[in-house]
Amino acid sequence: MQGMGRHKKSAWCGGLLVACMALTAGVAPSVGAAGPPVDVRKVLQQAKQLAAGIQDESERSRFLARVVVADVARKDFQGALKTASTIPEKAARLDAHWSIAQAQVKAGALAGARRTAAAPAEKADRMVVLKAIALAQAETGDSTGAFLTAATIEYEWTRLETVTGIAVAQAQAKNVKGALLTAGAIPDEFHRSDALRRIAAVQAEAKDVEGARKTAAAIRQQSVKDAALRAIAKAQADTRNIPDAQRTIAGIDTPSERALAVSDLALAQARAGQAQAALRTVASVHNQLPALVRPATMGTIAAEQARRGDVKGGLKTATSFQSDDERAEALRLIAEAQAEARDVAGAQQTAAGITDEHIRADAMRRIAAAQAYRGDLKGARHTAGLIRNETMKGRTLMVIAHVQARSGDGVGALAWADTLAAPLERAYALLGVTNGLLSKTQPKRVQ
Numbered sequence: 469m470q471g472m473g474r475h476k477k478s479a480w481c482g483g484l485l486v487a488c489m490a491l492t493a494g495v496a497p498s499v500g501a502a503g504p505p506v507d508v509r510k511v512l513q514q515a516k517q518l519a520a521g522i523q524d525e526s527e528r529s530r531f532l533a534r535v536v537v538a539d540v541a542r543k544d545f546q547g548a549l550k551t552a553s554t555i556p557e558k559a560a561r562l563d564a565h566w567s568i569a570q571a572q573v574k575a576g577a578l579a580g581a582r583r584t585a586a587a588p589a590e591k592a593d594r595m596v597v598l599k600a601i602a603l604a605q606a607e608t609g610d611s612t613g614a615f616l617t618a619a620t621i622e623y624e625w626t627r628l629e630t631v632t633g634i635a636v637a638q639a640q641a642k643n644v645k646g647a648l649l650t651a652g653a654i655p656d657e658f659h660r661s662d663a664l665r666r667i668a669a670v671q672a673e674a675k676d677v678e679g680a681r682k683t684a685a686a687i688r689q690q691s692v693k694d695a696a697l698r699a700i701a702k703a704q705a706d707t708r709n710i711p712d713a714q715r716t717i718a719g720i721d722t723p724s725e726r727a728l729a730v731s732d733l734a735l736a737q738a739r740a741g742q743a744q745a746a747l748r749t750v751a752s753v754h755n756q757l758p759a760l761v762r763p764a765t766m767g768t769i770a771a772e773q774a775r776r777g778d779v780k781g782g783l784k785t786a787t788s789f790q791s792d793d794e795r796a797e798a799l800r801l802i803a804e805a806q807a808e809a810r811d812v813a814g815a816q817q818t819a820a821g822i823t824d825e826h827i828r829a830d831a832m833r834r835i836a837a838a839q840a841y842r843g844d845l846k847g848a849r850h851t852a853g854l855i856r857n858e859t860m861k862g863r864t865l866m867v868i869a870h871v872q873a874r875s876g877d878g879v880g881a882l883a884w885a886d887t888l889a890a891p892l893e894r895a896y897a898l899l900g901v902t903n904g905l906l907s908k909t910q911p912k913r914v915q
Contacts, residue, residue, distance in 0.1 A: 506878040512538055512902045516551065518895035527859055527892075529560035534899055536564040540571040541906045545580055549587060562593050566600040573604035578613075595623045599630045606637035611646065628659040635663045639670040644679065661692040669699035677704065677712075694725040701729045705736035727756035731765050738772040743785065746772075767797030774805040779814065796824045800831040807838035812847065816854075829857040833864040840871040862892045866900035873904025 516535055522528040532555045539548035545568060552564035565587055572581035581604075585597035598621050606614035614634045621627040631654055638647035644667065651663035664687045671680035677700060684696035697720050704713035713733055720726040734750035737743075746769045750757075757765065766789055774782035779802065786798035799822045806815035812835060819831035832855045839848035848868045855861040865888065872881035878901060885897035 506873075506882055506901070506905060508542065508902055508905050509544075511882060511898050511905075512542075515895050515898040515902065518891050518898070521891045522895070524859075525556040529555050529557040531895065531899070533560050533564055536567060538899065538902050538906065540568055541903075543571075543575060545572055545577065545584070549584065552587075558593075562588060562596060565593070565597050569597050569600045570604040573601055574608055578605075592623065592626075595621050595626045599626055599633070602630045603633045603637065606634040607640075609641060611638060611650075628654060628656050632659050632663040632666070636666045636670065639667045642674075644671065644676075648683065657688065661687045661689045665692050665696040665699070668696040672700045672703035675703070675707070691722045691725065694720045694722040698725050698729040698732070702732040702736075705733045708736070708740055710737070723756060724758075727753040728761070731757055731761065735765060735768055738769040741772075741776055743769060743773045743778075743781065747785070762791065763793040763797035766791075766794040767801050770798035771801030771805055774802040775808075779806060779811075783818070792823065796822050796827045800827050800834070803831040804834040804838065807835040810842070812839060812851070816851070826857065826860070829855050829860040833860055833867070836864045837867045837871075840868045843875075845872055858890070858892060862890075862896035865893050866896040866903075869897040869900030870904040870907070873901045874907055875904075878905050 512535065516532075519528060519531050519535065522531060532551055536548045536551050536555075539545070539551055548564070548568045548571075552561055552568065555561040555564055565584055569581040569584040572578070572584060578601075581601050585594055585601060588594050588597060598617060602614045602617035602621075605611075605617060611634060614637075615631075618627055618630040618634065621630055631650065635647045635650035635654075638644075638650060647667050647670075648664075651660055651667060654660040654663055664683050668680040668683040668687075671677075671683060680696070680700050680703075684693055684700065687693040687696060697716055701713045701716040701720075704710075704716060710733070713736070717726060717729045717733065720729055730753040731750055734746040737746035737749060750765060750769065754762065767786075770782045770785040770789075772782075773779075773785060782798070782802050782805075786795055786802060789795045789798060799818050803815040803818040803822075806812075806818060815835045815838075816832070819828055819835065822828040822831055832851055836848040836851035836855075839845075839851060845868060848871075849865075852861055852864040852868060855864060865885075869881045869885055872878075872884070881901045881904060882898075885894055885901055888894040888897055
């Protein structure tokens with residue numbers, strides 16, 4: 469969900485494992501395992517009941533949001549709405565209504581989606597869900613329907629954001645001409661510029677650099693135009709066209725956008741195996757980067773060294789960072805890379821060097837996930853047992869249960885989940901079983 473009219477998206481939403489998976493509906497049998505099929509509905513209901521015992525409201529909200537995604541995957545929209553109504557935090561509850569409404573549109577249940585839009589108590593929130601409906605219509609190719617829905621949004625800012633999103637959806641569907649017409653019809657300069665910026669980014673990602681440049685040239689606000697040029701430079705760098713990316717960056721006037729573009733260039737260099745060049749590149753703008761961006765940028769450069777087999781070099785790079793945050797992020801990502809390369813002992817040793825308890829726990833979660841994905845469930849469970857953070861441990865157990873159920877052993881995954889004594893751990897494991905049985909695809913890395 470994008471735009472200023474939308475409540476700011478909770479940080480945890482991007483981390484939802486189940487939201488990254490394609491799920492299918494119904495009661496899925498546990499293929500290849502002995503015993504009767506696992507009733508997904510009953511397992512999910514048990515997880516919901518355990519959720520009531522989660523005392524922390526934020527954690528309960530996060531858990532129930534995951535349950536909503538599972539309800540939606542089963543096309544149990546009424547169950548999803550019922551679950552959403554029990555989410556204590558307003559932002560998470562609105563996110564749930566957004567997800568439900570979009571799923572209903574994509575399932576052909578537009579009338580049901582409109583009823584979902586009427587569920588929030590506050591008018592502003594109802595307008596946000598209408599925005600979700602319009603964007604889903606646009607994403608499914610129904611631009612006319614999307615415009616009609618957008619017209620019913622009473623708050624101008626949210627309506628303009630919605631039209632901007634429709635223009636982007638048109639561009640993503642390769643209807644750039646239609647997208648530009650939609651953007652050009654937006655009366656507000658801010659949203660028109662934002663729409664053109666996002667269209668230019670879509671064009672750049674599709675390797676239509678010349679088209680993206682023409683779109684960017686139509687943007688009047690310099691800072692927004694520079695953001696579009698940054699997207700073009702990133703697309704060029706990602707295809708290893710470093711000289712052209714550098715020329716594009718040279719045309720960016722806004723210092724903050726130029727710094728971010730140089731950071732993108734450094735990351736592209738790191739992924740191409742040019743770690744030292746990447747470090748030199750990012751050093752020129754390091755102090756200009758937002759504080760929240762620096763750890764991810766520096767950490768990724770160090771981790772790319774490890775992913776390419778130079779673990780010693782990656783660790784040396786990580787320990788050279790002066791910032792505790794940058795060093796911790798680098799070690800977390802290096803530990804994950806080591807685990808994916810089957811060096812679990814080395815990964816755990818790297819994780820042990822992280823001073824921040826939460827980041828260290830997340831590194832262990834990633835290690836356990838890597839073990840599970842390659843079939844070492846016993847090792848993954850042992851790693852999970854080393855995590856002291858109760859919430860992080862629960863999320864780790866969810867991944868392990870998901871992988872086991874997804875592999876065809878739903879019965880075994882459920883039997884293991886039932887052995888867990890702590891309610892939070894069992895709740896997360898049961899949710900993992902549910903998602904594993906419903907999922908059609910399995911991510912290569914933990915989300």
